Amino acid sequence: MIAHAIFFYTFSIIAVVSAIMVTASKNTVHSVFFLILDFISISCLFIMIGAEFLGMIMLIVYVGAVAVLFLFVVMMLNVAQQKNQWFAGQQSSKHIPVGLIISTLIFVEVIIVIGGWKYKPEIFDINNSIAQTSISNTHSLGQILYTDYIHVFQISGMILLVAMVGAIVLTFRQRSGVKRQSYIKQISRERAEGVEVLEVQSNKGVKIDD
Amino acid sequence: MEYLSIVFQEVYKILFLLVPVLVSVAMIVWLDRRVWAFVQKRQGPNVVGPFGLLQSLADALKYIFKEIIIPSSSNKVIFILAPIVTMTLALIAWAVIPFSATQVLADINVGILYLFAVSSLGVYGIIMGGWASNSKYPFLGAIRSAAQMVSYEVSIGVIIINVLLCVGSLNLNDIVIAQQNMWFVIPLFPMFVIFFISALAETNRPPFDLPEAEAELVAGYQTEYSGMMYAMFWLGEYANILLMCAMGAILFLGGWMSPIDVYPFTLVPGAIWLILKILLLFILFALVKAIVPRYRYDQLMKLGWKVFLPLSLIWVVLTSSYLFYFNLLPVN
Numbered sequence: 415m416i417a418h419a420i421f422f423y424t425f426s427i428i429a430v431v432s433a434i435m436v437t438a439s440k441n442t443v444h445s446v447f448f449l450i451l452d453f454i455s456i457s458c459l460f461i462m463i464g465a466e467f468l469g470m471i472m473l474i475v476y477v478g479a480v481a482v483l484f485l486f487v488v489m490m491l492n493v494a495q496q497k498n499q500w501f502a503g504q505q506s507s508k509h510i511p512v513g514l515i516i517s518t519l520i521f522v523e524v525i526i527v528i529g530g531w532k533y534k535p536e537i538f539d540i541n542n543s544i545a546q547t548s549i550s551n552t553h554s555l556g557q558i559l560y561t562d563y564i565h566v567f568q569i570s571g572m573i574l575l576v577a578m579v580g581a582i583v584l585t586f587r588q589r590s591g592v593k594r595q596s597y598i599k600q601i602s603r604e605r606a607e608g609v610e611v612l613e614v615q616s617n618k619g620v621k622i623d624d
Numbered sequence: 625m626e627y628l629s630i631v632f633q634e635v636y637k638i639l640f641l642l643v644p645v646l647v648s649v650a651m652i653v654w655l656d657r658r659v660w661a662f663v664q665k666r667q668g669p670n671v672v673g674p675f676g677l678l679q680s681l682a683d684a685l686k687y688i689f690k691e692i693i694i695p696s697s698s699n700k701v702i703f704i705l706a707p708i709v710t711m712t713l714a715l716i717a718w719a720v721i722p723f724s725a726t727q728v729l730a731d732i733n734v735g736i737l738y739l740f741a742v743s744s745l746g747v748y749g750i751i752m753g754g755w756a757s758n759s760k761y762p763f764l765g766a767i768r769s770a771a772q773m774v775s776y777e778v779s780i781g782v783i784i785i786n787v788l789l790c791v792g793s794l795n796l797n798d799i800v801i802a803q804q805n806m807w808f809v810i811p812l813f814p815m816f817v818i819f820f821i822s823a824l825a826e827t828n829r830p831p832f833d834l835p836e837a838e839a840e841l842v843a844g845y846q847t848e849y850s851g852m853m854y855a856m857f858w859l860g861e862y863a864n865i866l867l868m869c870a871m872g873a874i875l876f877l878g879g880w881m882s883p884i885d886v887y888p889f890t891l892v893p894g895a896i897w898l899i900l901k902i903l904l905l906f907i908l909f910a911l912v913k914a915i916v917p918r919y920r921y922d923q924l925m926k927l928g929w930k931v932f933l934p935l936s937l938i939w940v941v942l943t944s945s946y947l948f949y950f951n952l953l954p955v956n
Binding site for chain 1: 732751781
């Protein structure tokens with residue numbers, strides 16, 4: 415139990431500190447690295463409460479793919495300088511009310527969740543009974559997702575698909591004047607198309623159309 | 625005291641796993657160069673020790689005594705962290721590899737997901753190294769490699785789903801035991817081929833070594849590294865290659881299982897079979913390096929997204945409908 419507590423506090427302290435550092439660090443690339451550290455420690459916490467599937471998927475999806483794209487964008491755009499300007503300028507004070515409203519909303523939501531948990535503990539017993547069965551975490555997730563919540567699951571998948579198609583359509587543009595290479599065309603060229611043998615008369619030369 | 629003894633036991637186990645892995649990484653570098661040389665009718669490293677076996681140790685010694693140069697305009701913390709991250713990620717993945725039914729450091733339920741997660745984290749070492757160097761070639765190499773690794777991970781993930789459909793469990797030992805009657809390489813042969821090629825791209829091996837294409841980018845993300853830090857990148861890279869070979873051996877070639885289930889073969893311990901299968905795959909890796917020219921970058925991306933991803937998705941549909949129609953879906 416002591417070892418469990420030590421690990422829990424280590425991971426949660428790392429998670430909280432790195433979450434603070436995401437907003438506090440001046441270099442944007444550093445913020446993304448702290449975000450990654452945050453994701454990793456949170457997935458460790460997931461694994462510690464027995465949600466190993468969730469923890470691993472968190473690692474694969476967020477750290478392995480989403481954060482890589484974040485890093486990509488931040489490195490390419492060089493946002494670091496802009497962020498410093500925001501800090502320096504008076505403009506940053508404009509963002510304070512919006513941030514306050516959002517953080518109050520999140521705070522109220524957390525209070526409601528924790529309050530509900532304290533007030534009516536029996537609601538959460540359903541979840542506990544699932545976690546305590548003999549089958550593994552992955553199996554129980556699959557059994558719930560593909561039976562009771564199949565429609566919600568499919569709809570969320572469709573929403574993601576629509577969002578993806580939408581993003582592609584919005585950013586897609588046909589550029590003219592771009593030379594494209596098609597390796598099928600390149601490979602399937604015959605000798606007759608590429609080479610022409612000409613009789614060249616001396617002192618005349620040949621005109622080759624190109 | 626009890627805690628201490630448990631900790632010591634685990635440390636012993638970890639050492640018994642990691643020391644052989646590190647030694648075999650050194651040996652595998654020698655094997656790689658040797659195979660490469662034989663294809664080109666050269667001798668390869670054959671001077672240090674018998675058959676040149678100690679060449680990698682000599683190289684490592686050389687790297688240790690070289691000066692570590694940290695560029696003055698680099699981001700120092702991340703610059704030093706990058707090879708450490710690469711090396712650590714390449715080594716921690718070995719914790720879940722089963723060498724026999726019982727010889728496994730951590731027999732976790734989601735073993736294959738863990739392997740996949742760790743191999744997808746491998747890109748960070750490269751991105752960190754490329755960005756922290758604060759120089760053009762490393763940065764271009766890092767960006768190339770990030771795009772390449774993210775796109776080939778997708779097809780590896782879908783291929784893993786194919787195997788998992790036939791197994792019904794995410795545990796690596798279950799995956800091995802499910803191949804008792806037939807290795808998955810036979811029914812899923814096209815997937816094995818795609819897995820092999822994606823593994824080449826995922827580990828930045830030739831013909832997909834564009835992140836370190838020496839003809840265009842000097843050495844890609846490794847350009848600014850020297851001494852032991854360069855050696856760590858290099859060790860991590862080869863440990864990753866070995867890991868990918870182990871993954872291929874477990875997913876498709878029956879892991880620690882003996883190829884024929886008859887008396888003299890079953891006496892051989894599972895670890896030997898697994899090592900032989902890893903070696904077989906690695907020699908294929910080395911041969912590909914020797915005989916295939918480098919891909920163009922746009923063709924690499926086209927191959928990943930327009931050929932491998934649709935093919936493996938179609939194969940998922942085929943596998944699942946076959947299993948469903950003939951009522952072969954694994955139930956436990």
